[in-house]
Amino acid sequence: MHWDHLRAFLTFIREGSVRRAAKTLNTTHSTVARQLKALEADLGGPLFEPGPEGRVLTPLGRRIVPMAERMEDDAAAIRRAAFAEDTTLAGPVCLSVSEGLYLNVFASVIDDFLRHYPMISLDLVMSDALSSLSRREADVVIRITNKPPDSAIGRKLSPSPLCAYVAPRYLANRPKLDRWVALDYGPSLTPILPARVVATASSLQSAAQLIRSGHGIGVLPCFQGDTDPDLIRLPDHDPMPDMDIWILTHTDLKANARVRVLLDYIYDAVPKIAPIVSGLLAQSEPG
Amino acid sequence: MHWDHLRAFLTFIREGSVRRAAKTLNTTHSTVARQLKALEADLGGPLFEPGPEGRVLTPLGRRIVPMAERMEDDAAAIRRAAFAEDTTLAGPVCLSVSEGLYLNVFASVIDDFLRHYPMISLDLVMSDALSSLSRREADVVIRITNKPPDSAIGRKLSPSPLCAYVAPRYLANRPKLDRWVALDYGPSLTPILPARVVATASSLQSAAQLIRSGHGIGVLPCFQGDTDPDLIRLPDHDPMPDMDIWILTHTDLKANARVRVLLDYIYDAVPKIAPIVSGLLAQSEPG
DNA sequence: TTGCACTGGAACAAATTTCGACCATTATCC
DNA sequence: GGATAATGGTCGAAATTTGTTCCAGTGCAA
Structure with missing residues (x-):
């Protein structure tokens, strides 16, 4: 056999x-x-x-x-x-981030990291499906959760509140806030839906697109909605607490030098990314 | 990898x-x-x-x-x-017996078994080293032990007492019983040695040979000593209880048809083999 | 020393495994 | 109905793995 x-x-x-x-x-x-x-x-x-x-x-x-x-x-x-066992700062390390988090929050930090450690080759897995640490599909993951699994260690980077977003054209065309875009999304952030659901999206990007097009109002993580120039927060709505953003690695991997510097580098960048994620960012005006 | x-x-x-x-x-x-x-x-x-x-x-x-x-x-x-899963009576089954037990005790029973189930191909592993059931080095083992491991199931076939044996020529040459042959043997049946050790054997066969040659007295399982025409029991010595002979299979294997019939067949032959093993056999006279 | 038995490494031929393109079949959709 | 996209099977060519043979080095005994 x-x-x-x-x-x-x-x-x-x-x-x-x-x-x-x-x-x-x-x-x-x-x-x-x-x-x-x-x-x-x-x-x-x-x-x-x-x-x-x-x-x-x-x-x-x-x-x-x-x-x-x-x-x-x-x-x-x-x-x-x-x-x-690998204690060198040269070689591969695999990081898994969801597409939305990468594009809106971590892209520039990761750019800086690559410039700072030119001998490290970062294998960036952009996947909404949560890559498994224990199966070694990724060495480090950035994940929205409120309780990391026992086999993982890491640090909480920031809370990631949610907020309701809408396109200005929706408000211009229709005063009633009764059309909603739902999000059926892996990390289970399917928010309460108080009214008629006109569309359901299976990813942050597609939900944002539906809201941008004026099909309805939708609840998104602040890092997604606030960074979108075509969306505004629903008037008189404040961000609501949800889960946290963690950077995690498998317990077995914490000795690896590249894992260590990647964790540290991104943790040190928290002051840069926290405002974007936690909804404290001054929202960009609609274009 | x-x-x-x-x-x-x-x-x-x-x-x-x-x-x-x-x-x-x-x-x-x-x-x-x-x-x-x-x-x-x-x-x-x-x-x-x-x-x-x-x-x-x-x-x-x-x-x-x-x-x-x-x-x-x-x-x-x-x-x-x-x-x-294999519920057919045709095909292979692997039995591990020590050489001494096979030659002196089980050979004829196994002969009968093969004749009775001609479609079964018996893979007979004669090894003093105990083949591992859990590594599937054997499907069934016949083993001298007093406590089978938890992962194994089976039946006790017979006690296997020990006795002191000597060659008639030793007694003829030397009246004092002060030269002994020791047995350093896997299943740990190294008996107490009350006097001078003139030789140490690492298998039953070699210990028997040393005793046959008159180098000393040695403690052997009865099935080994009693069946050897060139050895006699030390005068005025009776067999002493030791371990038991078990036939064992792995818990996982008990459903296999060939394992089952092999276990049953050998257990049913206990009346035939018990006298040889348990020291009740009328000892053959020295040649 | 010499011979012997053993260790592991290297190079090429042989055997095996894999690839890639084909085939027939089935389910779904228009 | 026919088109499309799946499924898995087959078979010769290509690629990889394995076997064979040789080599050098080492420890041991005569």
């Missing part, structure tokens, strides 16, 4: 199809298919059965999933241990 | 040399050496350092050993789960 075939197995059951699994494994579907077949042959029994909606796991397949996942966890722990 | 390279790593640190590791992995030394080099490259740091007595692990190497071992455990658990 080849241990690497178990990785193909795990990826396959997560992705649901041989081709998608091949994509995330950076190979081809024929390779994944062959590896799965080889795994079944080595184990002496089928792991899948053809079902009505794609393949379905056999009892044996279902039984080995948790063990394969433990192997994956240990493999990730090994990679973390190796990465933590 | 290739997970399979971690297996090469584990085997290497156990065997101590690239060539020995290659042997147990059924490959060549160049392959193992390349895999270790690739693993170090993937992890970005050395795992070994050249030391005075062979290679020595770096701190990083030492740190990842337990995680790699957990991966190995899970890989073995996966193989056990797959093997347990």
Whole structure:
């Protein structure tokens, strides 16, 4: 039995199809298919059965999933241990930020960081889906949460309040504040919706776009709404507290030199970014 | 990082040399050496350092050993789960018995078993070193112990008392019973040694040979001494209780059909083998 | 010293694995 | 119905991994 075939197995059951699994494994579907077949042959029994909606796991397949996942966890722990040993300031470090936070808040800080440490090659993952620290999909993440997981350590950078935003053209066309844009978004900041929902967006950017176009009023993090020149805060509304912005790394990785300087550099930039995030920034006037 | 390279790593640190590791992995030394080099490259740091007595692990190497071992455990658990699914009476099953027990006690029972289940191919591992059930080095083991490990289940076949044996020629040449052959043997049945030790043997067979040659008196399990036509029990000595003979399998494997019939068949043969093992056999006269 | 047994490294040939392009099939949508 | 985009399977060529063979160095014993 080849241990690497178990990785193909795990990826396959997560992705649901041989081709998608091949994509995330950076190979081809024929390779994944062959590896799965080889795994079944080595184990002496089928792991899948053809079902009505794609393949379905056999009892044996279902039984080995948790063990394969433990192997994956240990493999990730090994990679973390190796990465933590690296005490040089040259080499890669992977940072995961959501697109909105990067564009509106951290872009210039990260620019400065790269200039300050030219030997570090920053691997910037812009993803709303929260990259997993324990699977080593990222070394450092900047995340909006109110309780970081136990396996992570880091610092709270700033509170990130929410506020209701609207486009000036909406107010010009329609005096009643009864059309809203909802946000159905990974980090679960789906605010209360007091009135008719005319649209639902699945990302900050698309919600902002819908509000900009005058379709309705929407609740956004202040760092998103305040930095948008085409949006204004809803008159007579104040920011409301929500979650906090944290910078986090895995406990195992805190010894790594590049992780350390990245954490410190961004924490030291808090005075620069806190006003943008916490809603204290003088809001730019609509254009 | 290739997970399979971690297996090469584990085997290497156990065997101590690239060539020995290659042997147990059924490959060549160049392959193992390349895999270790690739693993170090993937992890970005050395795992070994050249030391005075062979290679020595770096701190990083030492740190990842337990995680790699957990991966190995899970890989073995996966193989056990797959093997347990097999409900057919055709195919392989691996039995581990010590050489002495096989030759003197179980050979004929196992012969009968093979005749009775011709579709089962028995993989008989004769090894004094106790094959590990949890690493799936054997599916069933017959072992002298007094407390089987928690992860194993099975049945006690018979007590296996010890007795002092001597060659008739020793008694003819030397009336004093002051020369002894010691047994330094894996399952720790090193008996008390009341007098001068003229030789120490590391296996039952070699201890029996030393006693046969008249070098001294030795304590052996009854199944070994009583079945040896060139040995007699020390006059006026009775067998003394020691450990028991168990037939064991891993908890995960008890569902496998071949494991089940092998366990049952050998348990049903207890009336046949118990007299030999328990010292109740009329001892064969010296030749 | 010499011979022997062992260590690990390097280079090339052989075996295996992977890739990439094709195929048939199925589900969905217009 | 037909078009489209999925799915997974097959097969020869390309790439990678492995096996083989040789090499130099080391420790040990005769």
